[in-house]
Amino acid sequence: MTHSAHQDFLLKLESPQNAAALKWVEKQNQRIRERFTGDEQFRQIQKTILLSLNDKSNIPWGEHYHDRVYNFWQDEYHPRGIWRRTPEADYLTEEPEWETVLDIDRLNEQEGIKWHFQRAKLLYPAFTRALIFLSQGGDACEIREFDLISKTFIQPGFFLAESKSAVDWLDEDTLLLALDAGGDTLTASGYPRCVSRWRRGTEPDESERLYRGQMSDMMVAAWHDHRPGFERTVIECCTDFYRSHTYLLTEAGTLEYIDIPDDASCGFFNEWLLVTLVSCWQIADQRYPAGALLAVRLADFQQGQRNFTLLFTPDEHTMLQDYSPTKNYLLLNLIRDVVNEVEIAGVHNGQWHRVKTVKLPDFTTLSAYALNNVSDRYLTISCGFLQPYSLSYGDISDHSLHIAKQAPACFDAREFGVTQHFALSADGIPIPYFQIAVKGLELTGDHPTLLYGYGGFEVSLTPEYIGPKGVTWLQRGGVYVVANIRGGGEYGPAWHQAALKQHRHRAYEDFAAIAADLITRKVTSAARLAAQGGSNGGLLIGNMLTDYPELFGALVCEVPLLDMTNYHRWLAGASWIAEYGDPEIAEERQWLTKYSPYDNVAADKYYPPVLFTTGTRDDRVSPAHARKMVAKMQHQGHSNVWLYEETDAGHGNAPENSQKAFYSALIEAFLWQMLKKH
Numbered sequence: 001m002t003h004s005a006h007q008d009f010l011l012k013l014e015s016p017q018n019a020a021a022l023k024w025v026e027k028q029n030q031r032i033r034e035r036f037t038g039d040e041q042f043r044q045i046q047k048t049i050l051l052s053l054n055d056k057s058n059i060p061w062g063e064h065y066h067d068r069v070y071n072f073w074q075d076e077y078h079p080r081g082i083w084r085r086t087p088e089a090d091y092l093t094e095e096p097e098w099e100t101v102l103d104i105d106r107l108n109e110q111e112g113i114k115w116h117f118q119r120a121k122l123l124y125p126a127f128t129r130a131l132i133f134l135s136q137g138g139d140a141c142e143i144r145e146f147d148l149i150s151k152t153f154i155q156p157g158f159f160l161a162e163s164k165s166a167v168d169w170l171d172e173d174t175l176l177l178a179l180d181a182g183g184d185t186l187t188a189s190g191y192p193r194c195v196s197r198w199r200r201g202t203e204p205d206e207s208e209r210l211y212r213g214q215m216s217d218m219m220v221a222a223w224h225d226h227r228p229g230f231e232r233t234v235i236e237c238c239t240d241f242y243r244s245h246t247y248l249l250t251e252a253g254t255l256e257y258i259d260i261p262d263d264a265s266c267g268f269f270n271e272w273l274l275v276t277l278v279s280c281w282q283i284a285d286q287r288y289p290a291g292a293l294l295a296v297r298l299a300d301f302q303q304g305q306r307n308f309t310l311l312f313t314p315d316e317h318t319m320l321q322d323y324s325p326t327k328n329y330l331l332l333n334l335i336r337d338v339v340n341e342v343e344i345a346g347v348h349n350g351q352w353h354r355v356k357t358v359k360l361p362d363f364t365t366l367s368a369y370a371l372n373n374v375s376d377r378y379l380t381i382s383c384g385f386l387q388p389y390s391l392s393y394g395d396i397s398d399h400s401l402h403i404a405k406q407a408p409a410c411f412d413a414r415e416f417g418v419t420q421h422f423a424l425s426a427d428g429i430p431i432p433y434f435q436i437a438v439k440g441l442e443l444t445g446d447h448p449t450l451l452y453g454y455g456g457f458e459v460s461l462t463p464e465y466i467g468p469k470g471v472t473w474l475q476r477g478g479v480y481v482v483a484n485i486r487g488g489g490e491y492g493p494a495w496h497q498a499a500l501k502q503h504r505h506r507a508y509e510d511f512a513a514i515a516a517d518l519i520t521r522k523v524t525s526a527a528r529l530a531a532q533g534g535s536n537g538g539l540l541i542g543n544m545l546t547d548y549p550e551l552f553g554a555l556v557c558e559v560p561l562l563d564m565t566n567y568h569r570w571l572a573g574a575s576w577i578a579e580y581g582d583p584e585i586a587e588e589r590q591w592l593t594k595y596s597p598y599d600n601v602a603a604d605k606y607y608p609p610v611l612f613t614t615g616t617r618d619d620r621v622s623p624a625h626a627r628k629m630v631a632k633m634q635h636q637g638h639s640n641v642w643l644y645e646e647t648d649a650g651h652g653n654a655p656e657n658s659q660k661a662f663y664s665a666l667i668e669a670f671l672w673q674m675l676k677k678h
Contacts, residue, residue, distance in 0.1 A: 006635055013627040014570070016616055021627065025616070028630065028643040032611075035642075036669040037662075045472045046665035050076075052468040053657040057408045059391055060098075062091060064371045065127040070101070072117055079656040080104040081117055092393075092404050101151055102132065114648065115142075116655040122148070123169045124226040131158065131167055131175075137617030138650035139572075140164050140180075160204060164191055164619075168223045173200040176222040176233065177207055184215070189575035191219030195235050210249060213237045218575045227373045230270050240578035241457070242278065256302065269325040272347075273298040274311070276320065278493045283308075291319055291492040293332070295352060309352045311345055319492035321460065326370040326378055329355065329396050333367045338420070338432055338490045340365035340462050342380065344396060355396065362387070363418045363434070365462045368394075379404075383465045385436045385480075386413035411470035415439060418463070423517035426509040429498075431486070433514045436466065437479040441523070448675040449479040449524035451515060455507035456536035457579060458489035458496040472668050479523055485510035487536075501581045502591040508543045515544075515551040527553040530671050534558030535621055535651065536579075538612075542597030542629070545607055554674035555610040556667050559618060559651055562625040564596035565589060570622035598629050603636035609674045611642045611667065615649030642670070 001009070012018045036042060052058075054075040062069035069091040074081040082105075084098040104117050118133040118141050128148050133141040143165065145157030160167070163180035170176055178192035179185055181204070187193045193215065196207035213220040218238040225232045233249040243262040247255040258266055260275050267274040275294040280287060283306045288294060291314035296307060311330070312320050317337050324331040332343040341359035345352055360366050364384040371377040376396040383389045388409050394401035417439040422430040433451075441447070450473065454461055461482050466474070473480055484490045487499035487507040499507040515531065518524050529552050533541045538560020545555055565583045567573040581588035593599050601607075614626035623645060630643040644666060646654045653660050 001635065006631075010628050010631060013631060014622070014624040016618075016623055022616070022647075024631070025627070025643070025645045025647075029645060032642055032644045032666065036666055036673065039669075041672065042665055042669040045668050046661050048471050049468045049664050050657060050661035052410050053661060055408055059389055059405045059407045060091075060096070061391075064088065065122055068127070070120070070122075071098070073098075074657050076657070078103070078105055079658065080108060080115065083117060083120065101148065102146070114655070120146070121167070121169060123172060129154070129172065131169070134162075135650070136162065137615065137648055137655065138619035140619055143167060158198075158200065165204075166192060166221055167198075170197065170224050170233070174198065176210075176224060177204060178219075178221055179204050179207070181205060187213065187217050187219055187574075188215055189218045190572050191575070193217060193220050195220050195222040210253075211235045211237065211247065211255065225268055227268075227270070230268065232268065234268075241575055242578050258301075267323070267325075268298065269295075269330055271297050271299065273301050274323070274330075275308075289313060290494060293320055293323065311352060312343075314492050316491070319489065319495075321367075321489070324369045324378070325373065326376040326396060327372075327374055328376055331368040331370060331378055335460055335462060335490060338434070338460070338462055338484050339363055340367050342366055342368040344368075346396075358401075360384075363420070363463050365464075384463045385418050385434065385466050385482075386416055386470070388465050407465070410465075410467045411475060413470065416470070416474055421517065421521075423510075423513040425486075425506065425513045427506065429486070429510075431510040431513055432484045432490070433517075434463065434482045434484075435479060435518075435523070436474065436481070437523075438474070438477075441479070443522035445519070445522040445525045446528060447479045447524050448477065448528050448672070449481060449518060449530070450671065451481045451483060451511075451518065451529065451531045452537075453483035453485055453511050453514075453531070453533050453540055454535075454537040455483070455485040455487035455499060455511065455540050457487075458493070459536075460484075460489040462490075468664075472665075476672075481514070481518065483511055483514045485514070485540075500579065501588070504580065504591070504595050507540060508547060508595065511540060511544065512548045512551060515548070519551070525553075526551050528675050530554040530556065530675055532556040532558070532667070534560070536561065538562070538621075538625075539564070539595075539597070541610075543595055545610055546597045546600040549605070549607050552608045554608055554671055556613070556671065557610060557626070557629075558613045559615060559621055560612065560625050560629075561621055562596070562629045563598035564592045565599060567625070570624055571618075572620050573622070598625070598632065601629070601633055601636070603638075607633075607638060607640075609640040609642075609670075611644065611670045613644045613646070613663070613667075615651065615654075616645055616647040617649060618651045620651040 013021045060071040062071040067088050068085050070085045072083050082100050083102040084100050086096040086098050090096045115134040118135045121131045123129040130146045132144050132146045135141045140162050142162040143160040145154040147154050165180040166178040168176045175198045177196050177198040180192050193213040195211045196209045198207035218240050220237050222235045235247045238244040246258045263278040265276045272295050277292045279290050293312040294308040295311050319335050321333045321335050329346045334341050343357050344355040346355050366382045368378050368380045378394050380392045388407040391405040392403045419435050425431050485507050538557045541555050541557040542562045581592050583589045612626040614623040633641040
């Protein structure tokens, strides 16, 4: 293929549904299937994973509405899933009796469309109606109104064709609407820029406008807080990924601005305004630290008072992940040394106080969430790398907490252990990582090791149960490692900000330092070390490929960003400029080019075997990134470069358990082949 013909073909790959691109994708998928999916090893891995996904004793995670629990369930009999419900009393038994509310497989058979159930929003307070969000794989959804008594779609009812519109209930006949109708209804990032009040019986584009953002904003959203006695409508304009302006809609229909720093976020708890800081906030002679949670009575704040109570103060070990309000208390989910724990705070006689702290040993994480806003009941979710998920119910009013459901163990974990280590990055900062391996691991430098990372958008990688990987990886002699590099949120805003924009290289230096530390400690060797990451983590892996190829024997790069000088042109790319930088600004384009794998891959350089994955229906990160990278590398003469594109998938997992099992087994088959001794 000539240079000009190759360039023309690369342009075709940028269009997800281009016929020539899809034909090329199928050839790449066939190449993958022929190499990695035909042997007994692949079939055994796939079977193990699928059995775990379809296990009837898995916890049926639910949402509580009055005395009912709703759950979305998938197994071999319901590939696309059923949305179902049961009384809470029955839910708490070992074998609840479920009532099917909506069968997605049956719906697809009736309509001839491969719908995927995304979510549902129920109408408060009776919960007799719902807004159902149906997707064909991406983030865009068709939204339909559903009757929860007759279990049928309401005709005519509220309806929006597949788009990135957002809605929330105001009352039975009124929705808050952020409309995606294309054109000037969207920001440059491809999200709605206006919020309106949509009344039943009218068209969406006729709805009463409440707020209009700028094209340069990232997105505009609205929601209604139904907390009894403290109802309020909130409108938020996100100017970029980390900055926003928040307004309250008054009864008179005017907007009341909440005057907090634009990089802070706010929430509400009864009469209180809660403010989470990203940067330090100096008010008169009082300085509030970055990462702090502040509380003040909303009415006082809107009248100009700034008499905050400091509910949470971060330290070098601890940060606030999120919070969840019950009727009278606030559940604070904290991360202390990369492990979750919970603090409960309450108000007595107008004064805030700590009720208790709940934490678990052995790197077991714990998070807590309110069941509703009319009681002090809550649930906790706990797990560790080697501890299956556990669901417990508590009530702050009587100090009770008891286990309700326990997920099945996928493997016998007694022979394995979890240890935490630190590697010194290039600038001398210690970077933590978790190592999961057989107890008493012999440091021979020969163990096949998989290193996983993300490092962006203040996302924290805390311990999660590894599930069937205990069988398919650990029991076969593998070591699994999770990196807590900068760019994530493990140690609060500063940990994230340390790797923003022109400092992005620090995240990659951190990851490379962990890889080198694993080799130095003789856990593994470069030939037996693999790395994996997705989305922003795919960009991480792309930089391992181009800048640190000597450290790895194989790489898995999932749904990645790779072309960093063009990422802002595709789909939601412009929304991430606050994280990476703007390629349209010369100075920023210069640093973006330095960590743009697509721009840095070369024909005359050795690279380890690499598997790129993407989804044809990904409408968040364009499949163009992975497609073009593979095509370019193969054109350069690199033969050990692979692409798997799931035609049914968006940015997340494929919609069916069988597809998820195939995908996960493919990755492990690739890794075992590439890391085997030669």
